[in-house]
Amino acid sequence: MEIPKKISAILIANRGEIALRIIRACRHMSIKSIAVYSDEDQNSLHVKFADECYHIGAAPPSESYLNIDKIIETAKKVGADAIHPGYGFLSENEGFAERCEKENIIFIGPTSKAMELTGDKMKCKVIMKDAKVPTVPGSDGTVENVQEAINISAEAGYPVLLKSAFGGGGRGIRMASDEKQLKQEFEMASEESRAAFGKSALFIEKNLEDIRHIEFQLLLDSHGNGRHLFERECSIQRRHQKLVEFTPSPVVDSRIREEVGEIAVRAAQAVNYLNAGTAEFLRDKQGKFYFIEINSRLQVEHPVTELVTGLDLVKLQIQIAQGEEINFRQEELKMQGAAIECRINAEDPFLEFAPSVGLVPDCNLPYGPGIRVDSYLYPGCTVSGYYDSLIAKLISWGRDFEEARVREREALKEFRIEGISTTIPLFKTILDEQNFLQGRLSTDYLERYGLIQKMIDAAEKETRKNADAAVAAFLMHSEFNQDSKLKEANSYSPRSSSGWTGLTLDRKRRS
Ligand code: ADP
Ligand code: ADP
Numbered sequence: 001m002e003i004p005k006k007i008s009a010i011l012i013a014n015r016g017e018i019a020l021r022i023i024r025a026c027r028h029m030s031i032k033s034i035a036v037y038s039d040e041d042q043n044s045l046h047v048k049f050a051d052e053c054y055h056i057g058a059a060p061p062s063e064s065y066l067n068i069d070k071i072i073e074t075a076k077k078v079g080a081d082a083i084h085p086g087y088g089f090l091s092e093n094e095g096f097a098e099r100c101e102k103e104n105i106i107f108i109g110p111t112s113k114a115m116e117l118t119g120d121k122m123k124c125k126v127i128m129k130d131a132k133v134p135t136v137p138g139s140d141g142t143v144e145n146v147q148e149a150i151n152i153s154a155e156a157g158y159p160v161l162l163k164s165a166f167g168g169g170g171r172g173i174r175m176a177s178d179e180k181q182l183k184q185e186f187e188m189a190s191e192e193s194r195a196a197f198g199k200s201a202l203f204i205e206k207n208l209e210d211i212r213h214i215e216f217q218l219l220l221d222s223h224g225n226g227r228h229l230f231e232r233e234c235s236i237q238r239r240h241q242k243l244v245e246f247t248p249s250p251v252v253d254s255r256i257r258e259e260v261g262e263i264a265v266r267a268a269q270a271v272n273y274l275n276a277g278t279a280e281f282l283r284d285k286q287g288k289f290y291f292i293e294i295n296s297r298l299q300v301e302h303p304v305t306e307l308v309t310g311l312d313l314v315k316l317q318i319q320i321a322q323g324e325e326i327n328f329r330q331e332e333l334k335m336q337g338a339a340i341e342c343r344i345n346a347e348d349p350f351l352e353f354a355p356s357v358g359l360v361p362d363c364n365l366p367y368g369p370g371i372r373v374d375s376y377l378y379p380g381c382t383v384s385g386y387y388d389s390l391i392a393k394l395i396s397w398g399r400d401f402e403e404a405r406v407r408e409r410e411a412l413k414e415f416r417i418e419g420i421s422t423t424i425p426l427f428k429t430i431l432d433e434q435n436f437l438q439g440r441l442s443t444d445y446l447e448r449y450g451l452i453q454k455m456i457d458a459a460e461k462e463t464r465k466n467a468d469a470a471v472a473a474f475l476m477h478s479e480f481n482q483d484s485k486l487k488e489a490n491s492y493s494p495r496s497s498s499g500w501t502g503l504t505l506d507r508k509r510r511s
């Protein structure tokens, strides 16, 4: 194997907060950071922060951040010896990783071969079964026709999930409660899959109920070392997409952590995984863990792990990519305290999470002990409708969950984003909710405990409180004006000749 050289310049094939995160790691390692940007991102922070920046095309992702030829051409032209893909966009595209390999550019991530296996959920599941990694009961391979789907579902037991082998980001998952629904969903899902991938690659899984999503952060180097960096509890989701992530999970003790962590490393080794990745599991009420997939990239929620381990995951990614060996043993890793992340999206939680985009005339980011904000926001920036709705991640650290929770909640109150709607009101409600406080979580947490309604009630209460305060202020003001007029009329009194005295008296009388 060719020994990779030390990386001196990284092209960041991404935008937004994750591009900034990678630029920072480059700075810390004295590596040149090279940003690329679309028409839409000319004034974006990642363009302002990078050492160099290059325009790569129009606003639609297919013409810029997904344009493989253009990105490779730019990397070669400007002398980037490595590319970091971030998350989303080309990060899990094995064709892109393969192009980088061919062009002699270091792809900061796994090999294209490993990515091909993790990118096809069904192929991956088959390998996991062989490696004795527990998986969710369901079909042994992709399901070609509706009759096969019916037979397998009858055996697995309804409800079942129809999943696309190439799904991601919560997309491509459909539920069927009975045979009739299965027939309908199967047709629709097949069509969708064919349109997107040219083939219908559906498989069936039993729909597990009352489950948690718990994942393990992994690191594997080219010297055969594999480590897990503990778990993240990601059960708070909406439509299979994560909203809040934290660690430690209330249902994972050190024995389970060690046990499932080892399974996670084994899962990654079964596909010859390299660099940072995540093994995702579902955990049922009985405490059984089922592997669902490996995400072959840096994840949105990686800061949660960074805060409790003290490690810099992007730095480690770069070191592994340039052939370095992981320099700590599994037993040396200690989990310190607790960390919580809220994904702040430019969506209106009061309006079915409709996208909310446009100018942010002003904003105020929170600071303080144990607070980290990963965001591309600045006063006067624009949130584009072309890209991911994630605009900020608010992450808190505390010595224990309670300290992290209070810090997170108070920071949410300080966070002000003008001009657009965000998911902050929902997080304020969650952070004070009894079931959340007691760690009673499941992937249907939002619906199960009526969190949206709780948020609406809280907002109405707040509006009423503000209205009452406004009325009180108005009354006070008009009363004061009347008082002043009276005093003006009685201005023969030597004391009331001074407005200041009048005000003082006025305040005193009311208190
Ligand atoms: P995580 O596991 O870190 O939560 P997600 O699965 O939510 O990651 O995906 C990370 C980002 O990548 C998200 O912002 C999502 O929009 C994007 N993404 C992931 N998979 C896809 C996909 N198949 N199509 C489009 N976007 C995707
Ligand atoms: P994606 O690639 O879109 O992230 P995943 O397979 O990781 O898809 O699943 C995303 C989410 O969907 C999980 O976190 C969980 O909430 C739900 N889910 C997936 N598989 C199952 C299952 N078999 N039963 C119940 N829920 C599931």
Ligand code: MG
Residues within 6 Å of the ligand: 169, 280, 293
């Ligand atoms: Mg997933």
